Amino acid sequence: MCGIIGIVGTTEVASALYDGLTVLQHRGQDAAGIATVDGARLRLHKGNGLVRDVFNQSGVSKLHGRIGIGHCRYPTAGSTDMEEAQPFYVNSPYGIAFAHNGNLVNTEVLRKEMFEDDRRHIDTDSDSEVLLNVLAHELQLEDRGNLTAEHVFKAVSAVHARARGGYACLALILGYGLVAFRDPNGIRPLVLGERETVGGREYAVASESVALDVLGFKRVRDVEPGEAVIITDGGQLHAQRCAPDAVHAPCIFEYVYLARPDSMMEDVSVYKARLRMGEKLAEKILRERGPDHGIDAVIPIPDTSRTAASSLAQALGVPMREGLVKNHYIGRTFIMPGQGERVKSVRRKLNTIELEFRKKNVLLVDDSIVRGTTSKQIIQMARDAGAKNVYFASAAPPVRYPNVYGIDMPATAELIAAGRTVKEVETELGADWLVYQDLEDLIWAVSDGNEDLKHFDTSCFSGEYVTGVEAGYLAQQETQRSDAAKTERRSA
Ligand code: AMP
Numbered sequence: 001m002c003g004i005i006g007i008v009g010t011t012e013v014a015s016a017l018y019d020g021l022t023v024l025q026h027r028g029q030d031a032a033g034i035a036t037v038d039g040a041r042l043r044l045h046k047g048n049g050l051v052r053d054v055f056n057q058s059g060v061s062k063l064h065g066r067i068g069i070g071h072c073r074y075p076t077a078g079s080t081d082m083e084e085a086q087p088f089y090v091n092s093p094y095g096i097a098f099a100h101n102g103n104l105v106n107t108e109v110l111r112k113e114m115f116e117d118d119r120r121h122i123d124t125d126s127d128s129e130v131l132l133n134v135l136a137h138e139l140q141l142e143d144r145g146n147l148t149a150e151h152v153f154k155a156v157s158a159v160h161a162r163a164r165g166g167y168a169c170l171a172l173i174l175g176y177g178l179v180a181f182r183d184p185n186g187i188r189p190l191v192l193g194e195r196e197t198v199g200g201r202e203y204a205v206a207s208e209s210v211a212l213d214v215l216g217f218k219r220v221r222d223v224e225p226g227e228a229v230i231i232t233d234g235g236q237l238h239a240q241r242c243a244p245d246a247v248h249a250p251c252i253f254e255y256v257y258l259a260r261p262d263s264m265m266e267d268v269s270v271y272k273a274r275l276r277m278g279e280k281l282a283e284k285i286l287r288e289r290g291p292d293h294g295i296d297a298v299i300p301i302p303d304t305s306r307t308a309a310s311s312l313a314q315a316l317g318v319p320m321r322e323g324l325v326k327n328h329y330i331g332r333t334f335i336m337p338g339q340g341e342r343v344k345s346v347r348r349k350l351n352t353i354e355l356e357f358r359k360k361n362v363l364l365v366d367d368s369i370v371r372g373t374t375s376k377q378i379i380q381m382a383r384d385a386g387a388k389n390v391y392f393a394s395a396a397p398p399v400r401y402p403n404v405y406g407i408d409m410p411a412t413a414e415l416i417a418a419g420r421t422v423k424e425v426e427t428e429l430g431a432d433w434l435v436y437q438d439l440e441d442l443i444w445a446v447s448d449g450n451e452d453l454k455h456f457d458t459s460c461f462s463g464e465y466v467t468g469v470e471a472g473y474l475a476q477q478e479t480q481r482s483d484a485a486k487t488e489r490r491s492a
Contacts, residue, residue, distance in 0.1 A: 001074035001258060001408050002086075002101040003027035004190075005206040006170040006178045007067065007215075008231040010199030014063035017070040020204070020211040021051045026260060027101070027207060028074030031085035035097035036065030037174055037233075042095055046071075046085040067178060067233060069170045071099035074408055084126045087172070090133060093140045094147070095174035100128035101207055102167035102188040102406040105469050108476075110134060110162060127165075135159050135171060147176050149230050149238040156181050156228040160243040164467050166251065166405030166457070168223070170205060177232035180205040184243035185466050186225030187251050187405045187457050189265050193217030203231045208263040222266055249466045252456040253407050255446045256396045257304055257367050268449030271307055274367075276445035277395040278311030281437050285316060285363075285393065288435065295391065296360040299323040301378060302350070308395040309365040318363075323356035323385075324378065346377040357385035368396040369425070369436075370409065372416030376429050383430075392431040397439045398422065401463040402477055409460055411482040 003024025007013040017034050032054040033046025043063045047054040051072055071086035087097040104110065107127040114120045120133045138155035139147075156179070166187030171179040182190045193204045193212035204212055209219045223229050226243030230236075250266050251258075261271040285293060298320045300309035313320035327349055356362075362382055369375050375392060382390045398417035403409040412418045417425050426434035439461050447453045459465050 001028055001406060002099075003072045003207045003211075004069065004099040004101050004168060004170050005204065005211050006069040006099070006172070006180060007202065007204045008178050008233075008235060009066045009202045010197055010235075011066060012064060013066055013068045014060050016204075016215050017063075017068050018051065018055055018060050020206060020215055021070045021072050023211045023214045023260075024072055024207055025051055027258065028072040031073040031082070032071065033085050033087050033099075034060075034063055034068060034070040035087040035089065035099075035172055036063045036068035037172060038064040040174070042089060042097055042172075042174060044087060044089060044097065046087065048082050048085060067172065069097060069099045069172050069178070081124070084124050084129075086128060088126070088129050088132050090136045093136065093143050094176060096132065096136055096139070097172040098128065098132035098135070099170045100131055100167055101169075102165060102183065103127060103404060104131060104163055104165035104167065105404050105465075105467060105473055106164040109470070113162075131159070131163055131167060131169065132171070134162055135169075139173075147173070149232075149240075152176075152179055152230055153228055153238075153240045153242050157242040160184050160226060166467075168207060175233070177230055177234075178203075178205070179228055179230050180223055181228040181242065182223045182225055184226035184246040185249045185457070186222075186266075187249060187466070189250065189254060189259070190223040191265070192220045192223055192229060194220055200235060203235070203237065205229065208259055208265070210260045210263045213262070219264060247455050247466055248453070249455045249457045250453070251405060251407065252442060252446060252458050253368075253396075253403065253460060256442070258407065261307055266450055266453055268446055268453070273446045273449055274304075274307035274395070275311040276448055277437060277442060278308035278313075278365075279315050280441035280445055281308065281365075281393055281395060281435070282312045282315030284438065284441070285312075285435055289433075294361050294389070295363045297321045297323070297356065298363045298365060299356065299382075301364060301366040301374065302326040304367040305365045305395060308367065312363075312365060312393065316363075321356045323353050323362065323382070324350045325353060326350055346374050347381075350378065350381070352381050352385040354385045357382050357387040359386060359388055361389040361391065362387050363391040363393055365393045365395065367394070368399060369394045369416060369429075370399050371414050372425070372429055375416075375431075379430050389432040391433040392426075392429060392435070394434075394436045395442075397436050397442060397461040398425065399460050401460050402474060402481065403460040404465060404469060404473070404477060405457055405459070405467075407460065409481070411478045413478070414482070
């Protein structure tokens with residue numbers, strides 16, 4: 001869960017990169033960084049914290065250059081150390097700055113190959129640094145003294161052949177230009193935009209189209225799965241598919257939770273997809289409970305679920321009410337380390353409007369249930385506020401398996417639906433009735449926006465991994481993602 005943005009402009013780009021990162025901030029609040037090319041020099045500033053905390057006015061104005069990349073980070077692999085803030089940099093060949101969103105599933109193999117065969121030192125635990133070094137190594141092999149688009153395409157093809165996982169990447173090659181590429185299955189998103197200025201055409205590539213909108217770039221298209229898009233220093237664009245045909249399987253969790261509703265991904269409006277999720281869920285509720293469902297009000301759990309809740313309420317013919325008010329000035333509860341902190345912070349984050357609950361049968365709606373911490377607490381809060389019956393609906397199916405492509409999910413043992421039936425989760429949460437979206441309905445809700453989309457990465461719901469995963473990888477992830485491991489890393 002990271003946000004990336006790159007711009008090749010005709011004038012200074014640092015402040016646009018900064019603005020773009022603030023719009024992508026929901027994708028990662030842990031660290032942020034910007035790299036620009038200032039003549040023959042690379043300017044780089046990065047640090048831990050929100051974009052607005054890492055940069056100040058004078059810091060941004062020192063990042064000279066017409067071409068640059070930015071990154072905001074939510075750690076999915078490695079630690080939260082400042083050393084792992086991006087962009088990363090290697091000085092050979094050319095000098096390359098690199099920003100990556102996603103996660104590799106063969107990092108350890110690549111790390112070993114880098115060290116033993118390619119003689120490259122990796123200084124952090126980050127898979128992004130590994131990926132950068134694979135790219136650097138492959139570019140070095142292609143080096144003919146005069147880098148061309150063809151060399152870059154070959155190097156990216158070699159990266160695709162070696163790396164396995166979900167990745168959207170931006171590489172800034174000094175003296176050459178910006179290279180954007182996406183994994184062969186197109187799991188992680190990346191979108192290309194352009195704008196005309198008095199100085200000529202400018203290009204931007206970002207994780208979400210909303211960053212392009214805000215900067216005045218027109219969304220041109222998504223970077224294709226396995227494709228590399230090059231925009232040279234001189235503003236020439238070259239694009240080529242660099243991987244053999246593979247199943248196009250964008251991450252469905254972007255539509256459920258991660259992406260902003262005002263983004264277009266794979267030509268699908270995230271907002272409209274969420275509306276359709278609500279409609280499908282309403283159909284299921286009507287199927288299971290009949291028209292006399294007895295629900296007096298639909299109450300969304302802010303913020304993501306609001307869109308699905310609005311269409312769900314409309315389709316059920318009951319009012320949607322804002323019964324929960326969120327304090328926007330504390331971080332996401334999920335981010336807090338350790339279960340104790342997480343429980344406390346739900347109460348700090350959300351408060352009930354009692355009158356919306358008192359003596360009513362309420363249907364609480366969330367976009368997804370992960371650990372169940374939020375849901376359990378809110379169900380109790382609804383009861384404390386005087387609700388007669390508390391029903392619960394999740395706009396996504398049960399999350400039962402780890403996500404290995406860059407969505408931060410806890411260890412399987414911490415997922416409330418892992419190894420439990422829906423009835424058991426209902427009991428565990430303390431709900432009077434629980435309903436989950438069916439996976440086929442979720443898939444329909446997204447693909448109805450673009451009939452070319454036939455497949456998705458649905459691994460956290462289905463346990464099917466489109467790239468395959470090596471034996472032992474999932475077990476290793478389990479140890480890294482457990483609360484105990486996270487607490488240990490934070491205190492190290
Ligand atoms: P939980 O208490 O773990 O069930 O949290 C579920 C809530 O976390 C939902 O309201 C989602 O909006 C949000 N959520 C879902 N996936 C993630 C994620 N990967 N990281 C942070 N928050 C998430």
